[in-house]
Amino acid sequence: MIMIKTENLSHIYSAHTPFEKVAIGNINLEIEQGAFVGVIGHTGSGKSTLIQHFNGLLKPTSGKILIDGKDIWENKQQIRQVRFDVGLVFQYPEYQLFEETVYQDIAFGPTNMGLSKEEIHNRVIEAMEFVGLKEKYAKKSPFDLSGGQKRRVAIAGVIAMRPKVLILDEPTAGLDPKGRDQILGQIKEYHKQTKSTVLLVSHSMEDIAKYTQKVLVMNHASVFAYDTVEQIFTKSQEITKMGLSVPQVTKVFYQLHQRGFALENDVYTVKYAANEILKLWNQRGE
DSSP states (O other): OEEEEEEEEEEEETTTSTTOEEEEEEEEEEEETTOEEEEEEOTTSSHHHHHHHHTTSSOOSEEEEEETTEETTSSGGGHHHHHHHEEEEOSSGGGGOOSSSHHHHHHHHHHHTTOOHHHHHHHHHHHHHHTTOOGGGTTSOGGGSOHHHHHHHHHHHHHTTOOSEEEEESTTTTOOHHHHHHHHHHHHHHHHHHOOEEEEEOSOHHHHHHHOSEEEEEETTEEEEEEEHHHHGGGHHHHHHTTOOOOHHHHHHHHHHHTTOSOOSOOOSHHHHHHHHHHHHHHHHO
16 A cells, blocks of 8 residues: 655746745655655755645645645645644654644644544653653653654654544754654664654765655665665665765675675675675585
8 A cells, every 4th residue: 555656746946036946756656554664865855845735835836735645736735634644743843843842842732633622642651651651751841852852752743643644854963863762763663563654864875864764765866766674785885886875884885786796786784795695604514
């Protein structure tokens, strides 16, 4: 089943002016329900413009966006519901916190959905659990929390709406390695438990390789590739030429493959690399 579909989707900034720029052009894409997709691309590739179309923040210059089979702009009055169905967490989302307590901030979205107090409470507690926030933080001011905790509150606020699609734009930007791993691990667990569609925009190819199932590569306002992680990393040289960095272990195995070693050239994690080396070792031992 297809959750997100675009048909000849284009967006032009400052159209019919000297500053006209094609941000995305003629995008045809199908993202499956329940997929965990990494979105990568150099600055200006169009990835941020693309994801902002998925929940109606931007309207196409031409083309269509279908979410769960429905054209989101067919009825403009339904666009509010689209933003409940497709939750978008911006980069540095903690800057969007504004309520007096953590509980109120997380409850903001569900409250606007017109849910009962009981349902709102259940969703707030559930969302806090997903992002690893203990209930004791519910009555605290979000502005008294650490940077990582604020990030969790902001993500929980979107999760509490139980969107069909969760999109996160660089959710770990500015965090230390421990904080980054914790949040990405929690997002992966959220995906596993809810079976929802998750899109993770990141500049870290290591994170994309470790956490996602499929990868969407944007380049010069168009889709360069959309495929499984394994297949994407067979294109490591092409990706590198775009100005993107592939995992170090992928570079090493590509060079080994080029030098005639019987190793796969789509290696993208250390665990995968270890298995390949052991397999080659055993073959030579025989």
